[in-house]
Amino acid sequence: MNVFDEVKKALRKVNPGLDDNKMVSSALLKDDLDIDSLDLVEVAMTLEDVFSLTLQEDEVDTIKTVGDIVSLIEARLKVRSA
Amino acid sequence: MLNRVVVTGYGAITPLGLNAEDTWRNLVDGVSGVGYISLFDTTDFKVKIGAEVKDFNPIDYIDPTTARHTDRFAQFALAASLQAIESAGLKIDESNRYDVGIVVGSGVGGLDSVTKQLEILSARGPSRVSPYLVPMMIADSASAQVSIKTGIRGPNFSLISACATGTDVIGIAYKMIKWGEVKMMVVGGADAAVTPIGLAGFSQAGALSRNSEPQKASRPFDRERDGFVVAEGGAALILESLDCARSRGANILAEIIGYGATSDAFHVTAPLESGEAAARAIELALAEVDRDEVDYINAHGTSTPLNDASETRAIKKAFGDKAYKIPVSSIKSMLGHMMGAAGTIEAITCCQVINKGIIPPTINLEHPDPECDLDYVPNVARAGDVRIALSNSFGFGGHNSVIAISRYNGQ
Numbered sequence: 183m184n185v186f187d188e189v190k191k192a193l194r195k196v197n198p199g200l201d202d203n204k205m206v207s208s209a210l211l212k213d214d215l216d217i218d219s220l221d222l223v224e225v226a227m228t229l230e231d232v233f234s235l236t237l238q239e240d241e242v243d244t245i246k247t248v249g250d251i252v253s254l255i256e257a258r259l260k261v262r263s264a
Numbered sequence: 265m266l267n268r269v270v271v272t273g274y275g276a277i278t279p280l281g282l283n284a285e286d287t288w289r290n291l292v293d294g295v296s297g298v299g300y301i302s303l304f305d306t307t308d309f310k311v312k313i314g315a316e317v318k319d320f321n322p323i324d325y326i327d328p329t330t331a332r333h334t335d336r337f338a339q340f341a342l343a344a345s346l347q348a349i350e351s352a353g354l355k356i357d358e359s360n361r362y363d364v365g366i367v368v369g370s371g372v373g374g375l376d377s378v379t380k381q382l383e384i385l386s387a388r389g390p391s392r393v394s395p396y397l398v399p400m401m402i403a404d405s406a407s408a409q410v411s412i413k414t415g416i417r418g419p420n421f422s423l424i425s426a427c428a429t430g431t432d433v434i435g436i437a438y439k440m441i442k443w444g445e446v447k448m449m450v451v452g453g454a455d456a457a458v459t460p461i462g463l464a465g466f467s468q469a470g471a472l473s474r475n476s477e478p479q480k481a482s483r484p485f486d487r488e489r490d491g492f493v494v495a496e497g498g499a500a501l502i503l504e505s506l507d508c509a510r511s512r513g514a515n516i517l518a519e520i521i522g523y524g525a526t527s528d529a530f531h532v533t534a535p536l537e538s539g540e541a542a543a544r545a546i547e548l549a550l551a552e553v554d555r556d557e558v559d560y561i562n563a564h565g566t567s568t569p570l571n572d573a574s575e576t577r578a579i580k581k582a583f584g585d586k587a588y589k590i591p592v593s594s595i596k597s598m599l600g601h602m603m604g605a606a607g608t609i610e611a612i613t614c615c616q617v618i619n620k621g622i623i624p625p626t627i628n629l630e631h632p633d634p635e636c637d638l639d640y641v642p643n644v645a646r647a648g649d650v651r652i653a654l655s656n657s658f659g660f661g662g663h664n665s666v667i668a669i670s671r672y673n674g675q
Binding site: 196197198199216219220221223224227230236 | 329399
């Protein structure tokens with residue numbers, strides 16, 4: 183499963199109008215994609231289900247960009263496979 | 265000096281239409297909006313009928329993201345409020361946004377959202393409950409969403425008085441404008457209680473009609489009445505001071521001339537049988553009006569055995585012998601009971617009655633009840649020169665709320 187693709191899917195689930203071209207790694211969730219803190223909780227819930235993992239609130243709180251989400255998921259998957 | 269308060273616009277999403285005009289035409293034609301419930305499977309339910317809003321698509325009024333994050337009741341409120349603002353020709357911008365307030369009430373709030381998230385809580389645990397649950401379920405979310413969508417920055421709150429909600433919002437906004445606290449108010453009511461838990465709850469309380477013929481079930485003041493029919497929808501009006509309406513050249517549709525509110529202090533569902541407190545609310549609404557000038561009463565008329573008899577007593581207590589000369593009709597015979605939106609759509613109907621000279625009927629009134637012996641405009645609409653109309657609303661818990669609406673005399 184491609185993490186970046188799954189993150190994009192989760193983002194589009196909360197904001198169906200999101201343009202694919204805007205969902206780049208450096209995109210700011212709030213300013214560029216109109217994803218607020220409530221949306222981010224839902225995105226995290228979706229990704230927890232997709233990747234069968236549990237994200238901590240303080241981990242989610244530090245997320246600012248699309249890339250931050252991808253990095254967090256990848257790091258957690260790496261720990262699991264190690 | 266106190267302000268006069270006028271109505272300059274309205275909007276509605278009802279079981280009889282997706283705007284106030286279509287709803288009015290159906291009311292005048294005596295059309296019933298009641299049918300078998302299609303929103304969910306009623307196999308296990310004793311009651312299988314309701315008055316649903318048909319063909320409503322929230323995307324016609326709000327963006328898809330907002331639609332996903334709002335309960336159906338708030339979507340009705342948004343749609344009705346946006347219609348009302350447009351019909352009043354009201355432009356909300358930097359120059360007036362603090363002059364406009366909003367109060368949208370709801371009887372039960374986001375009942376469906378709560379129910380669905382409770383299922384998730386049971387099945388998957390607390391970590392899967394939606395972060396949007398609270399902003400979707402709280403009853404003020406309709407008022408909040410309208411403010412966010414339109415930029416309104418004046419007073420913003422909700423109020424709840426069960427099935428009197430839709431009248432109390434008008435009464436409170438009327439007083440705020442009258443006393444000069446705010447210039448304009450969007451007032452509304454909305455509910456979406458045609459849900460499994462809503463139907464089960466009202467049914468278990470013994471409030472709903474068990475009639476198996478949907479379009480015959482809501483029969484206010486008829487001897488065979490056996491309960492109300494749950495309906496859903498939203499309605500909103502624009503109220504403003506006469507000065508404000510004149511200065512912006514608004515089309516004035518009617519004037520609010522009184523508001524009375526009392527409590528039964530009696531029972532959680534049953535009304536005070538004598539109608540004494542309801543009569544007092546009528547008298548308070550007419551504090552500045554000669555009772556002989558009232559030409560029409562839009563009844564609460566739920567079609568429950570208790571309400572219709574006690575409301576009749578209240579009208580007689582307030583008007584004496586004159587009660588027999590006033591046409592009284594219940595549009596719930598056609599719309600079902602729109603709960604928190606009921607008083608608001610009924611106030612809109614009063615404005616339409618005043619301006620169009622037609623009184624919508626009480627349909628299904630086939631068997632006279634000796635306890636209900638007023639002129640209920642049975643079954644067929646009638647012409648009527650109505651200058652002053654009353655709208656009664658009563659709610660579970662003993663809320664009695666009445667507003668008086670007058671034709672605007674141009675002065």
